[in-house]
Amino acid sequence: MNIEYYIVLSIALFCIGIAGVLTRRNAIIIFMCIELMLNAVNLLLVAFSKMHHLKGVAANPNAGIDGQLFVFFIMVVAAAEVSVGLAIIVMMYRNVHSVDVNFLNRLKH
Amino acid sequence: MSISEILFYFLSVLAIGSALMVVISRNPVHSVLWLIVTFFAISGHYIMMNAQFLGIVNLIVYAGAIMVLFLFVIMLMNLNAETEPKKNKWLRMAGIVAGGCLLLVLVAALKDAEVKNSMVQLKDGEIGLIKQLGSVLFTEYVVPFEISSVLFLSAMVGTVVIGKKGD
Numbered sequence: 468m469n470i471e472y473y474i475v476l477s478i479a480l481f482c483i484g485i486a487g488v489l490t491r492r493n494a495i496i497i498f499m500c501i502e503l504m505l506n507a508v509n510l511l512l513v514a515f516s517k518m519h520h521l522k523g524v525a526a527n528p529n530a531g532i533d534g535q536l537f538v539f540f541i542m543v544v545a546a547a548e549v550s551v552g553l554a555i556i557v558m559m560y561r562n563v564h565s566v567d568v569n570f571l572n573r574l575k576h
Numbered sequence: 577m578s579i580s581e582i583l584f585y586f587l588s589v590l591a592i593g594s595a596l597m598v599v600i601s602r603n604p605v606h607s608v609l610w611l612i613v614t615f616f617a618i619s620g621h622y623i624m625m626n627a628q629f630l631g632i633v634n635l636i637v638y639a640g641a642i643m644v645l646f647l648f649v650i651m652l653m654n655l656n657a658e659t660e661p662k663k664n665k666w667l668r669m670a671g672i673v674a675g676g677c678l679l680l681v682l683v684a685a686l687k688d689a690e691v692k693n694s695m696v697q698l699k700d701g702e703i704g705l706i707k708q709l710g711s712v713l714f715t716e717y718v719v720p721f722e723i724s725s726v727l728f729l730s731a732m733v734g735t736v737v738i739g740k741k742g743d
Binding site for chain 2: 520547
């Protein structure tokens with residue numbers, strides 16, 4: 468499979484995520500679109516790691532493994548970020564009983 | 577068209593279609609379910625590229641843990657389609673146009689990139705298996721691995737501190 472198919476697929480998922488972040492007002496849906504963007508990047512990293520593996524496997528049998536390890540660390544960071552972000556959202560909901568970002572854009576209420 | 581190409585196109589259409597449904601759905605619970613379908617499609621891509629560890633970890637961590645957490649929070653807040661706020665129609669149009677422009681710019685920028693004819697190795701390759709990943713992770717990348725455990729600890733402590741009731 469040519470690499471450019473994976474590039475276009477990943478770009479499409481990323482831009483759908485961006486359109487979702489800009490279009491929706493619910494803070495939880497915005498958070499889910501951020502996860503979608505992270506997954507698009509993960510897919511592209513794995514595709515590139517296989518591409519580099521195919522090119523460099525003669526010289527180094529572990530060529531291109533760094534891409535997949537980076538995806539592993541991205542998943543670690545995404546999991547930590549989701550837990551903290553949802554805690555913040557739940558705390559805000561407890562205070563103002565709304566998850567509308569237009570309502571939550573003031574610091575003092 | 578070989579079976580790999582058919583599978584690739586099927587998984588890609590599934591991923592893009594369910595990502596669009598995530599953004600379009602009015603009910604937040606439907607959005608979570610469509611996002612789970614997206615994660616299954618992306619894990620299918622990983623397994624097609626023989627990145628088996630990442631395919632399974634993607635399912636377990638993302639679809640299994642993170643999305644369940646989202647569902648908990650949504651059901652805690654009792655959100656449904658009627659209480660869903662909608663943005664101004666022109667702002668939504670502007671958001672869609674912005675996403676579309678970024679798509680066009682990125683595709684145009686990569687149209688002439690040098691990597692155009694490089695192939696991605698499907699179905700084979702040792703580097704996706706857990707043995708190779710594990711040996712490189714625990715030799716070259718052991719310091720980031722330990723630091724990520726500290727990151728998890730701090731995230732847990734931060735979550736509990738933020739979520740505590742009272743002052």
